[in-house]
Amino acid sequence: MSSILDLEIFVRTADSGSISAAARALELTPAAASIALKRLETRLGIRLLARSTRSMRLTEEGRRYLESVRLALAALAEGEQALKQQTQGLSGVLQLAAPSDFGRNVLLPWLDDFKREHPHIQFQLLLNDRHADLFRETVDVALRFGVPSDSTLVALPILPQHRRVACASPEYLARCGVPLTPAELSEHSALLYLRDGRPYNQWRFSRGEEVMEVQVHGDYLSDDGEVARRWALAGHGIAYKAWLDVAADVQAGRLVALFDDWQGESVPFNLLCPHRVQVSERVKMLQAFLQERCEALRR
Incomplete structure (x- = not known):
């Protein structure tokens, strides 16, 4: 039976791609970590890691074994926690x-x-x-x-029935007008953020069986969703955000949710x-x- 430490060293090495990094994380010397990996491979009779002077990668056998080790270590940790929770x-x-x-x-x-x-x-x-x-x-x-x-x-599930909402500050709406349908968003300044590395500029809405997808544009783009909300609060345009992100702002009157008869994209x-x-x-x-x-x- 392999020791728990040997298994932990294997997982850390596989995740970091470095024996030295695994050793640092577990407060060991690189030599001790290397010996532990060799001991594990010797006991199993297989090569878990393919090593060269410049790189290290999992073998196919190592990849399959890694998932089993993760599950085993997680089960052990959960068992320890269950015992502790009985007392504290x-x-x-x-x-x-x-x-x-x-x-x-x-x-x-x-x-x-x-x-x-x-x-x-x-x-x-x-x-x-x-x-x-x-x-x-x-x-x-x-x-x-x-x-x-x-x-x-x-x-x-935390909130299975949850949607995005188009919203803007009262100041922006007073200055630029209130869009009455999602189609009118194309005439407004959209506050954009990156999703999966691309600008999220196709906003989807539904009303019963009717579906409308609007391509929007604007002068503001960020890789952080919070920035889009802050721009909306500052009156720079209309944001399309998860309801949970803007609920407090809408309830406090800092933002106004648009299109009562249209629903934004479903985002459980x-x-x-x-x-x-x-x-x-x-x-x-x-x-x-x-x-x-x-x-x-x-x-």
Whole structure:
């Protein structure tokens, strides 16, 4: 039976592509990490990593074995947490990725409340509009808008019925006029952001069976969704944002939601995990907590 440390070294090396980086992460010397990998390969009788003087990559056998090791280590960690929680309540590290706008302006105060309920929880938070790779990055779960593009991920629903909304500040609408239908958006300044590396300038709306897709344009483009919302608050144009991102602004009158008879694009909100075994008690409690908070903001 391989030691847990040998398995952890293998996973860290595979993820980083470097024995030295794996050794640093586990507070070992590179020599000790290299010996552990050789010991693991000798016990298995296979080559897990193909090494050269300049690079390192997983062999096909190593790739298959890696997923089994991830599951085994996750199950061991969850078992340890279950024992701890019997005596001290919910505890442990929760590594969470979230979209920048929702993360900074909605999620942060909610996590403060969650921690007050569960003081032994430790958060590691990654805020970025780029989707985190849950199989390679040090992230347990990720909050994401939209239908998951990877069908192998486990999607835990937070707000299944959720949509984008077109919105602008009262000042902008007073200055430039209120568009009465989505088609009129082409005559207005759209506040754009990048999605999957491309400007998101095709805005989709529906009314019953009728569907309308409008190509918009504007002078403002950012790679950060929060910036688009801030530009809207500053009166620079019309933003097309997830309702959860702008709910507080609309309710406070800082932004006005447009087109009461048209619905924006459907963007279900999910908590994603790479494997079912990683749906720990911490994750389940966070899912229930976020469901309650998001339902309270439902439009």
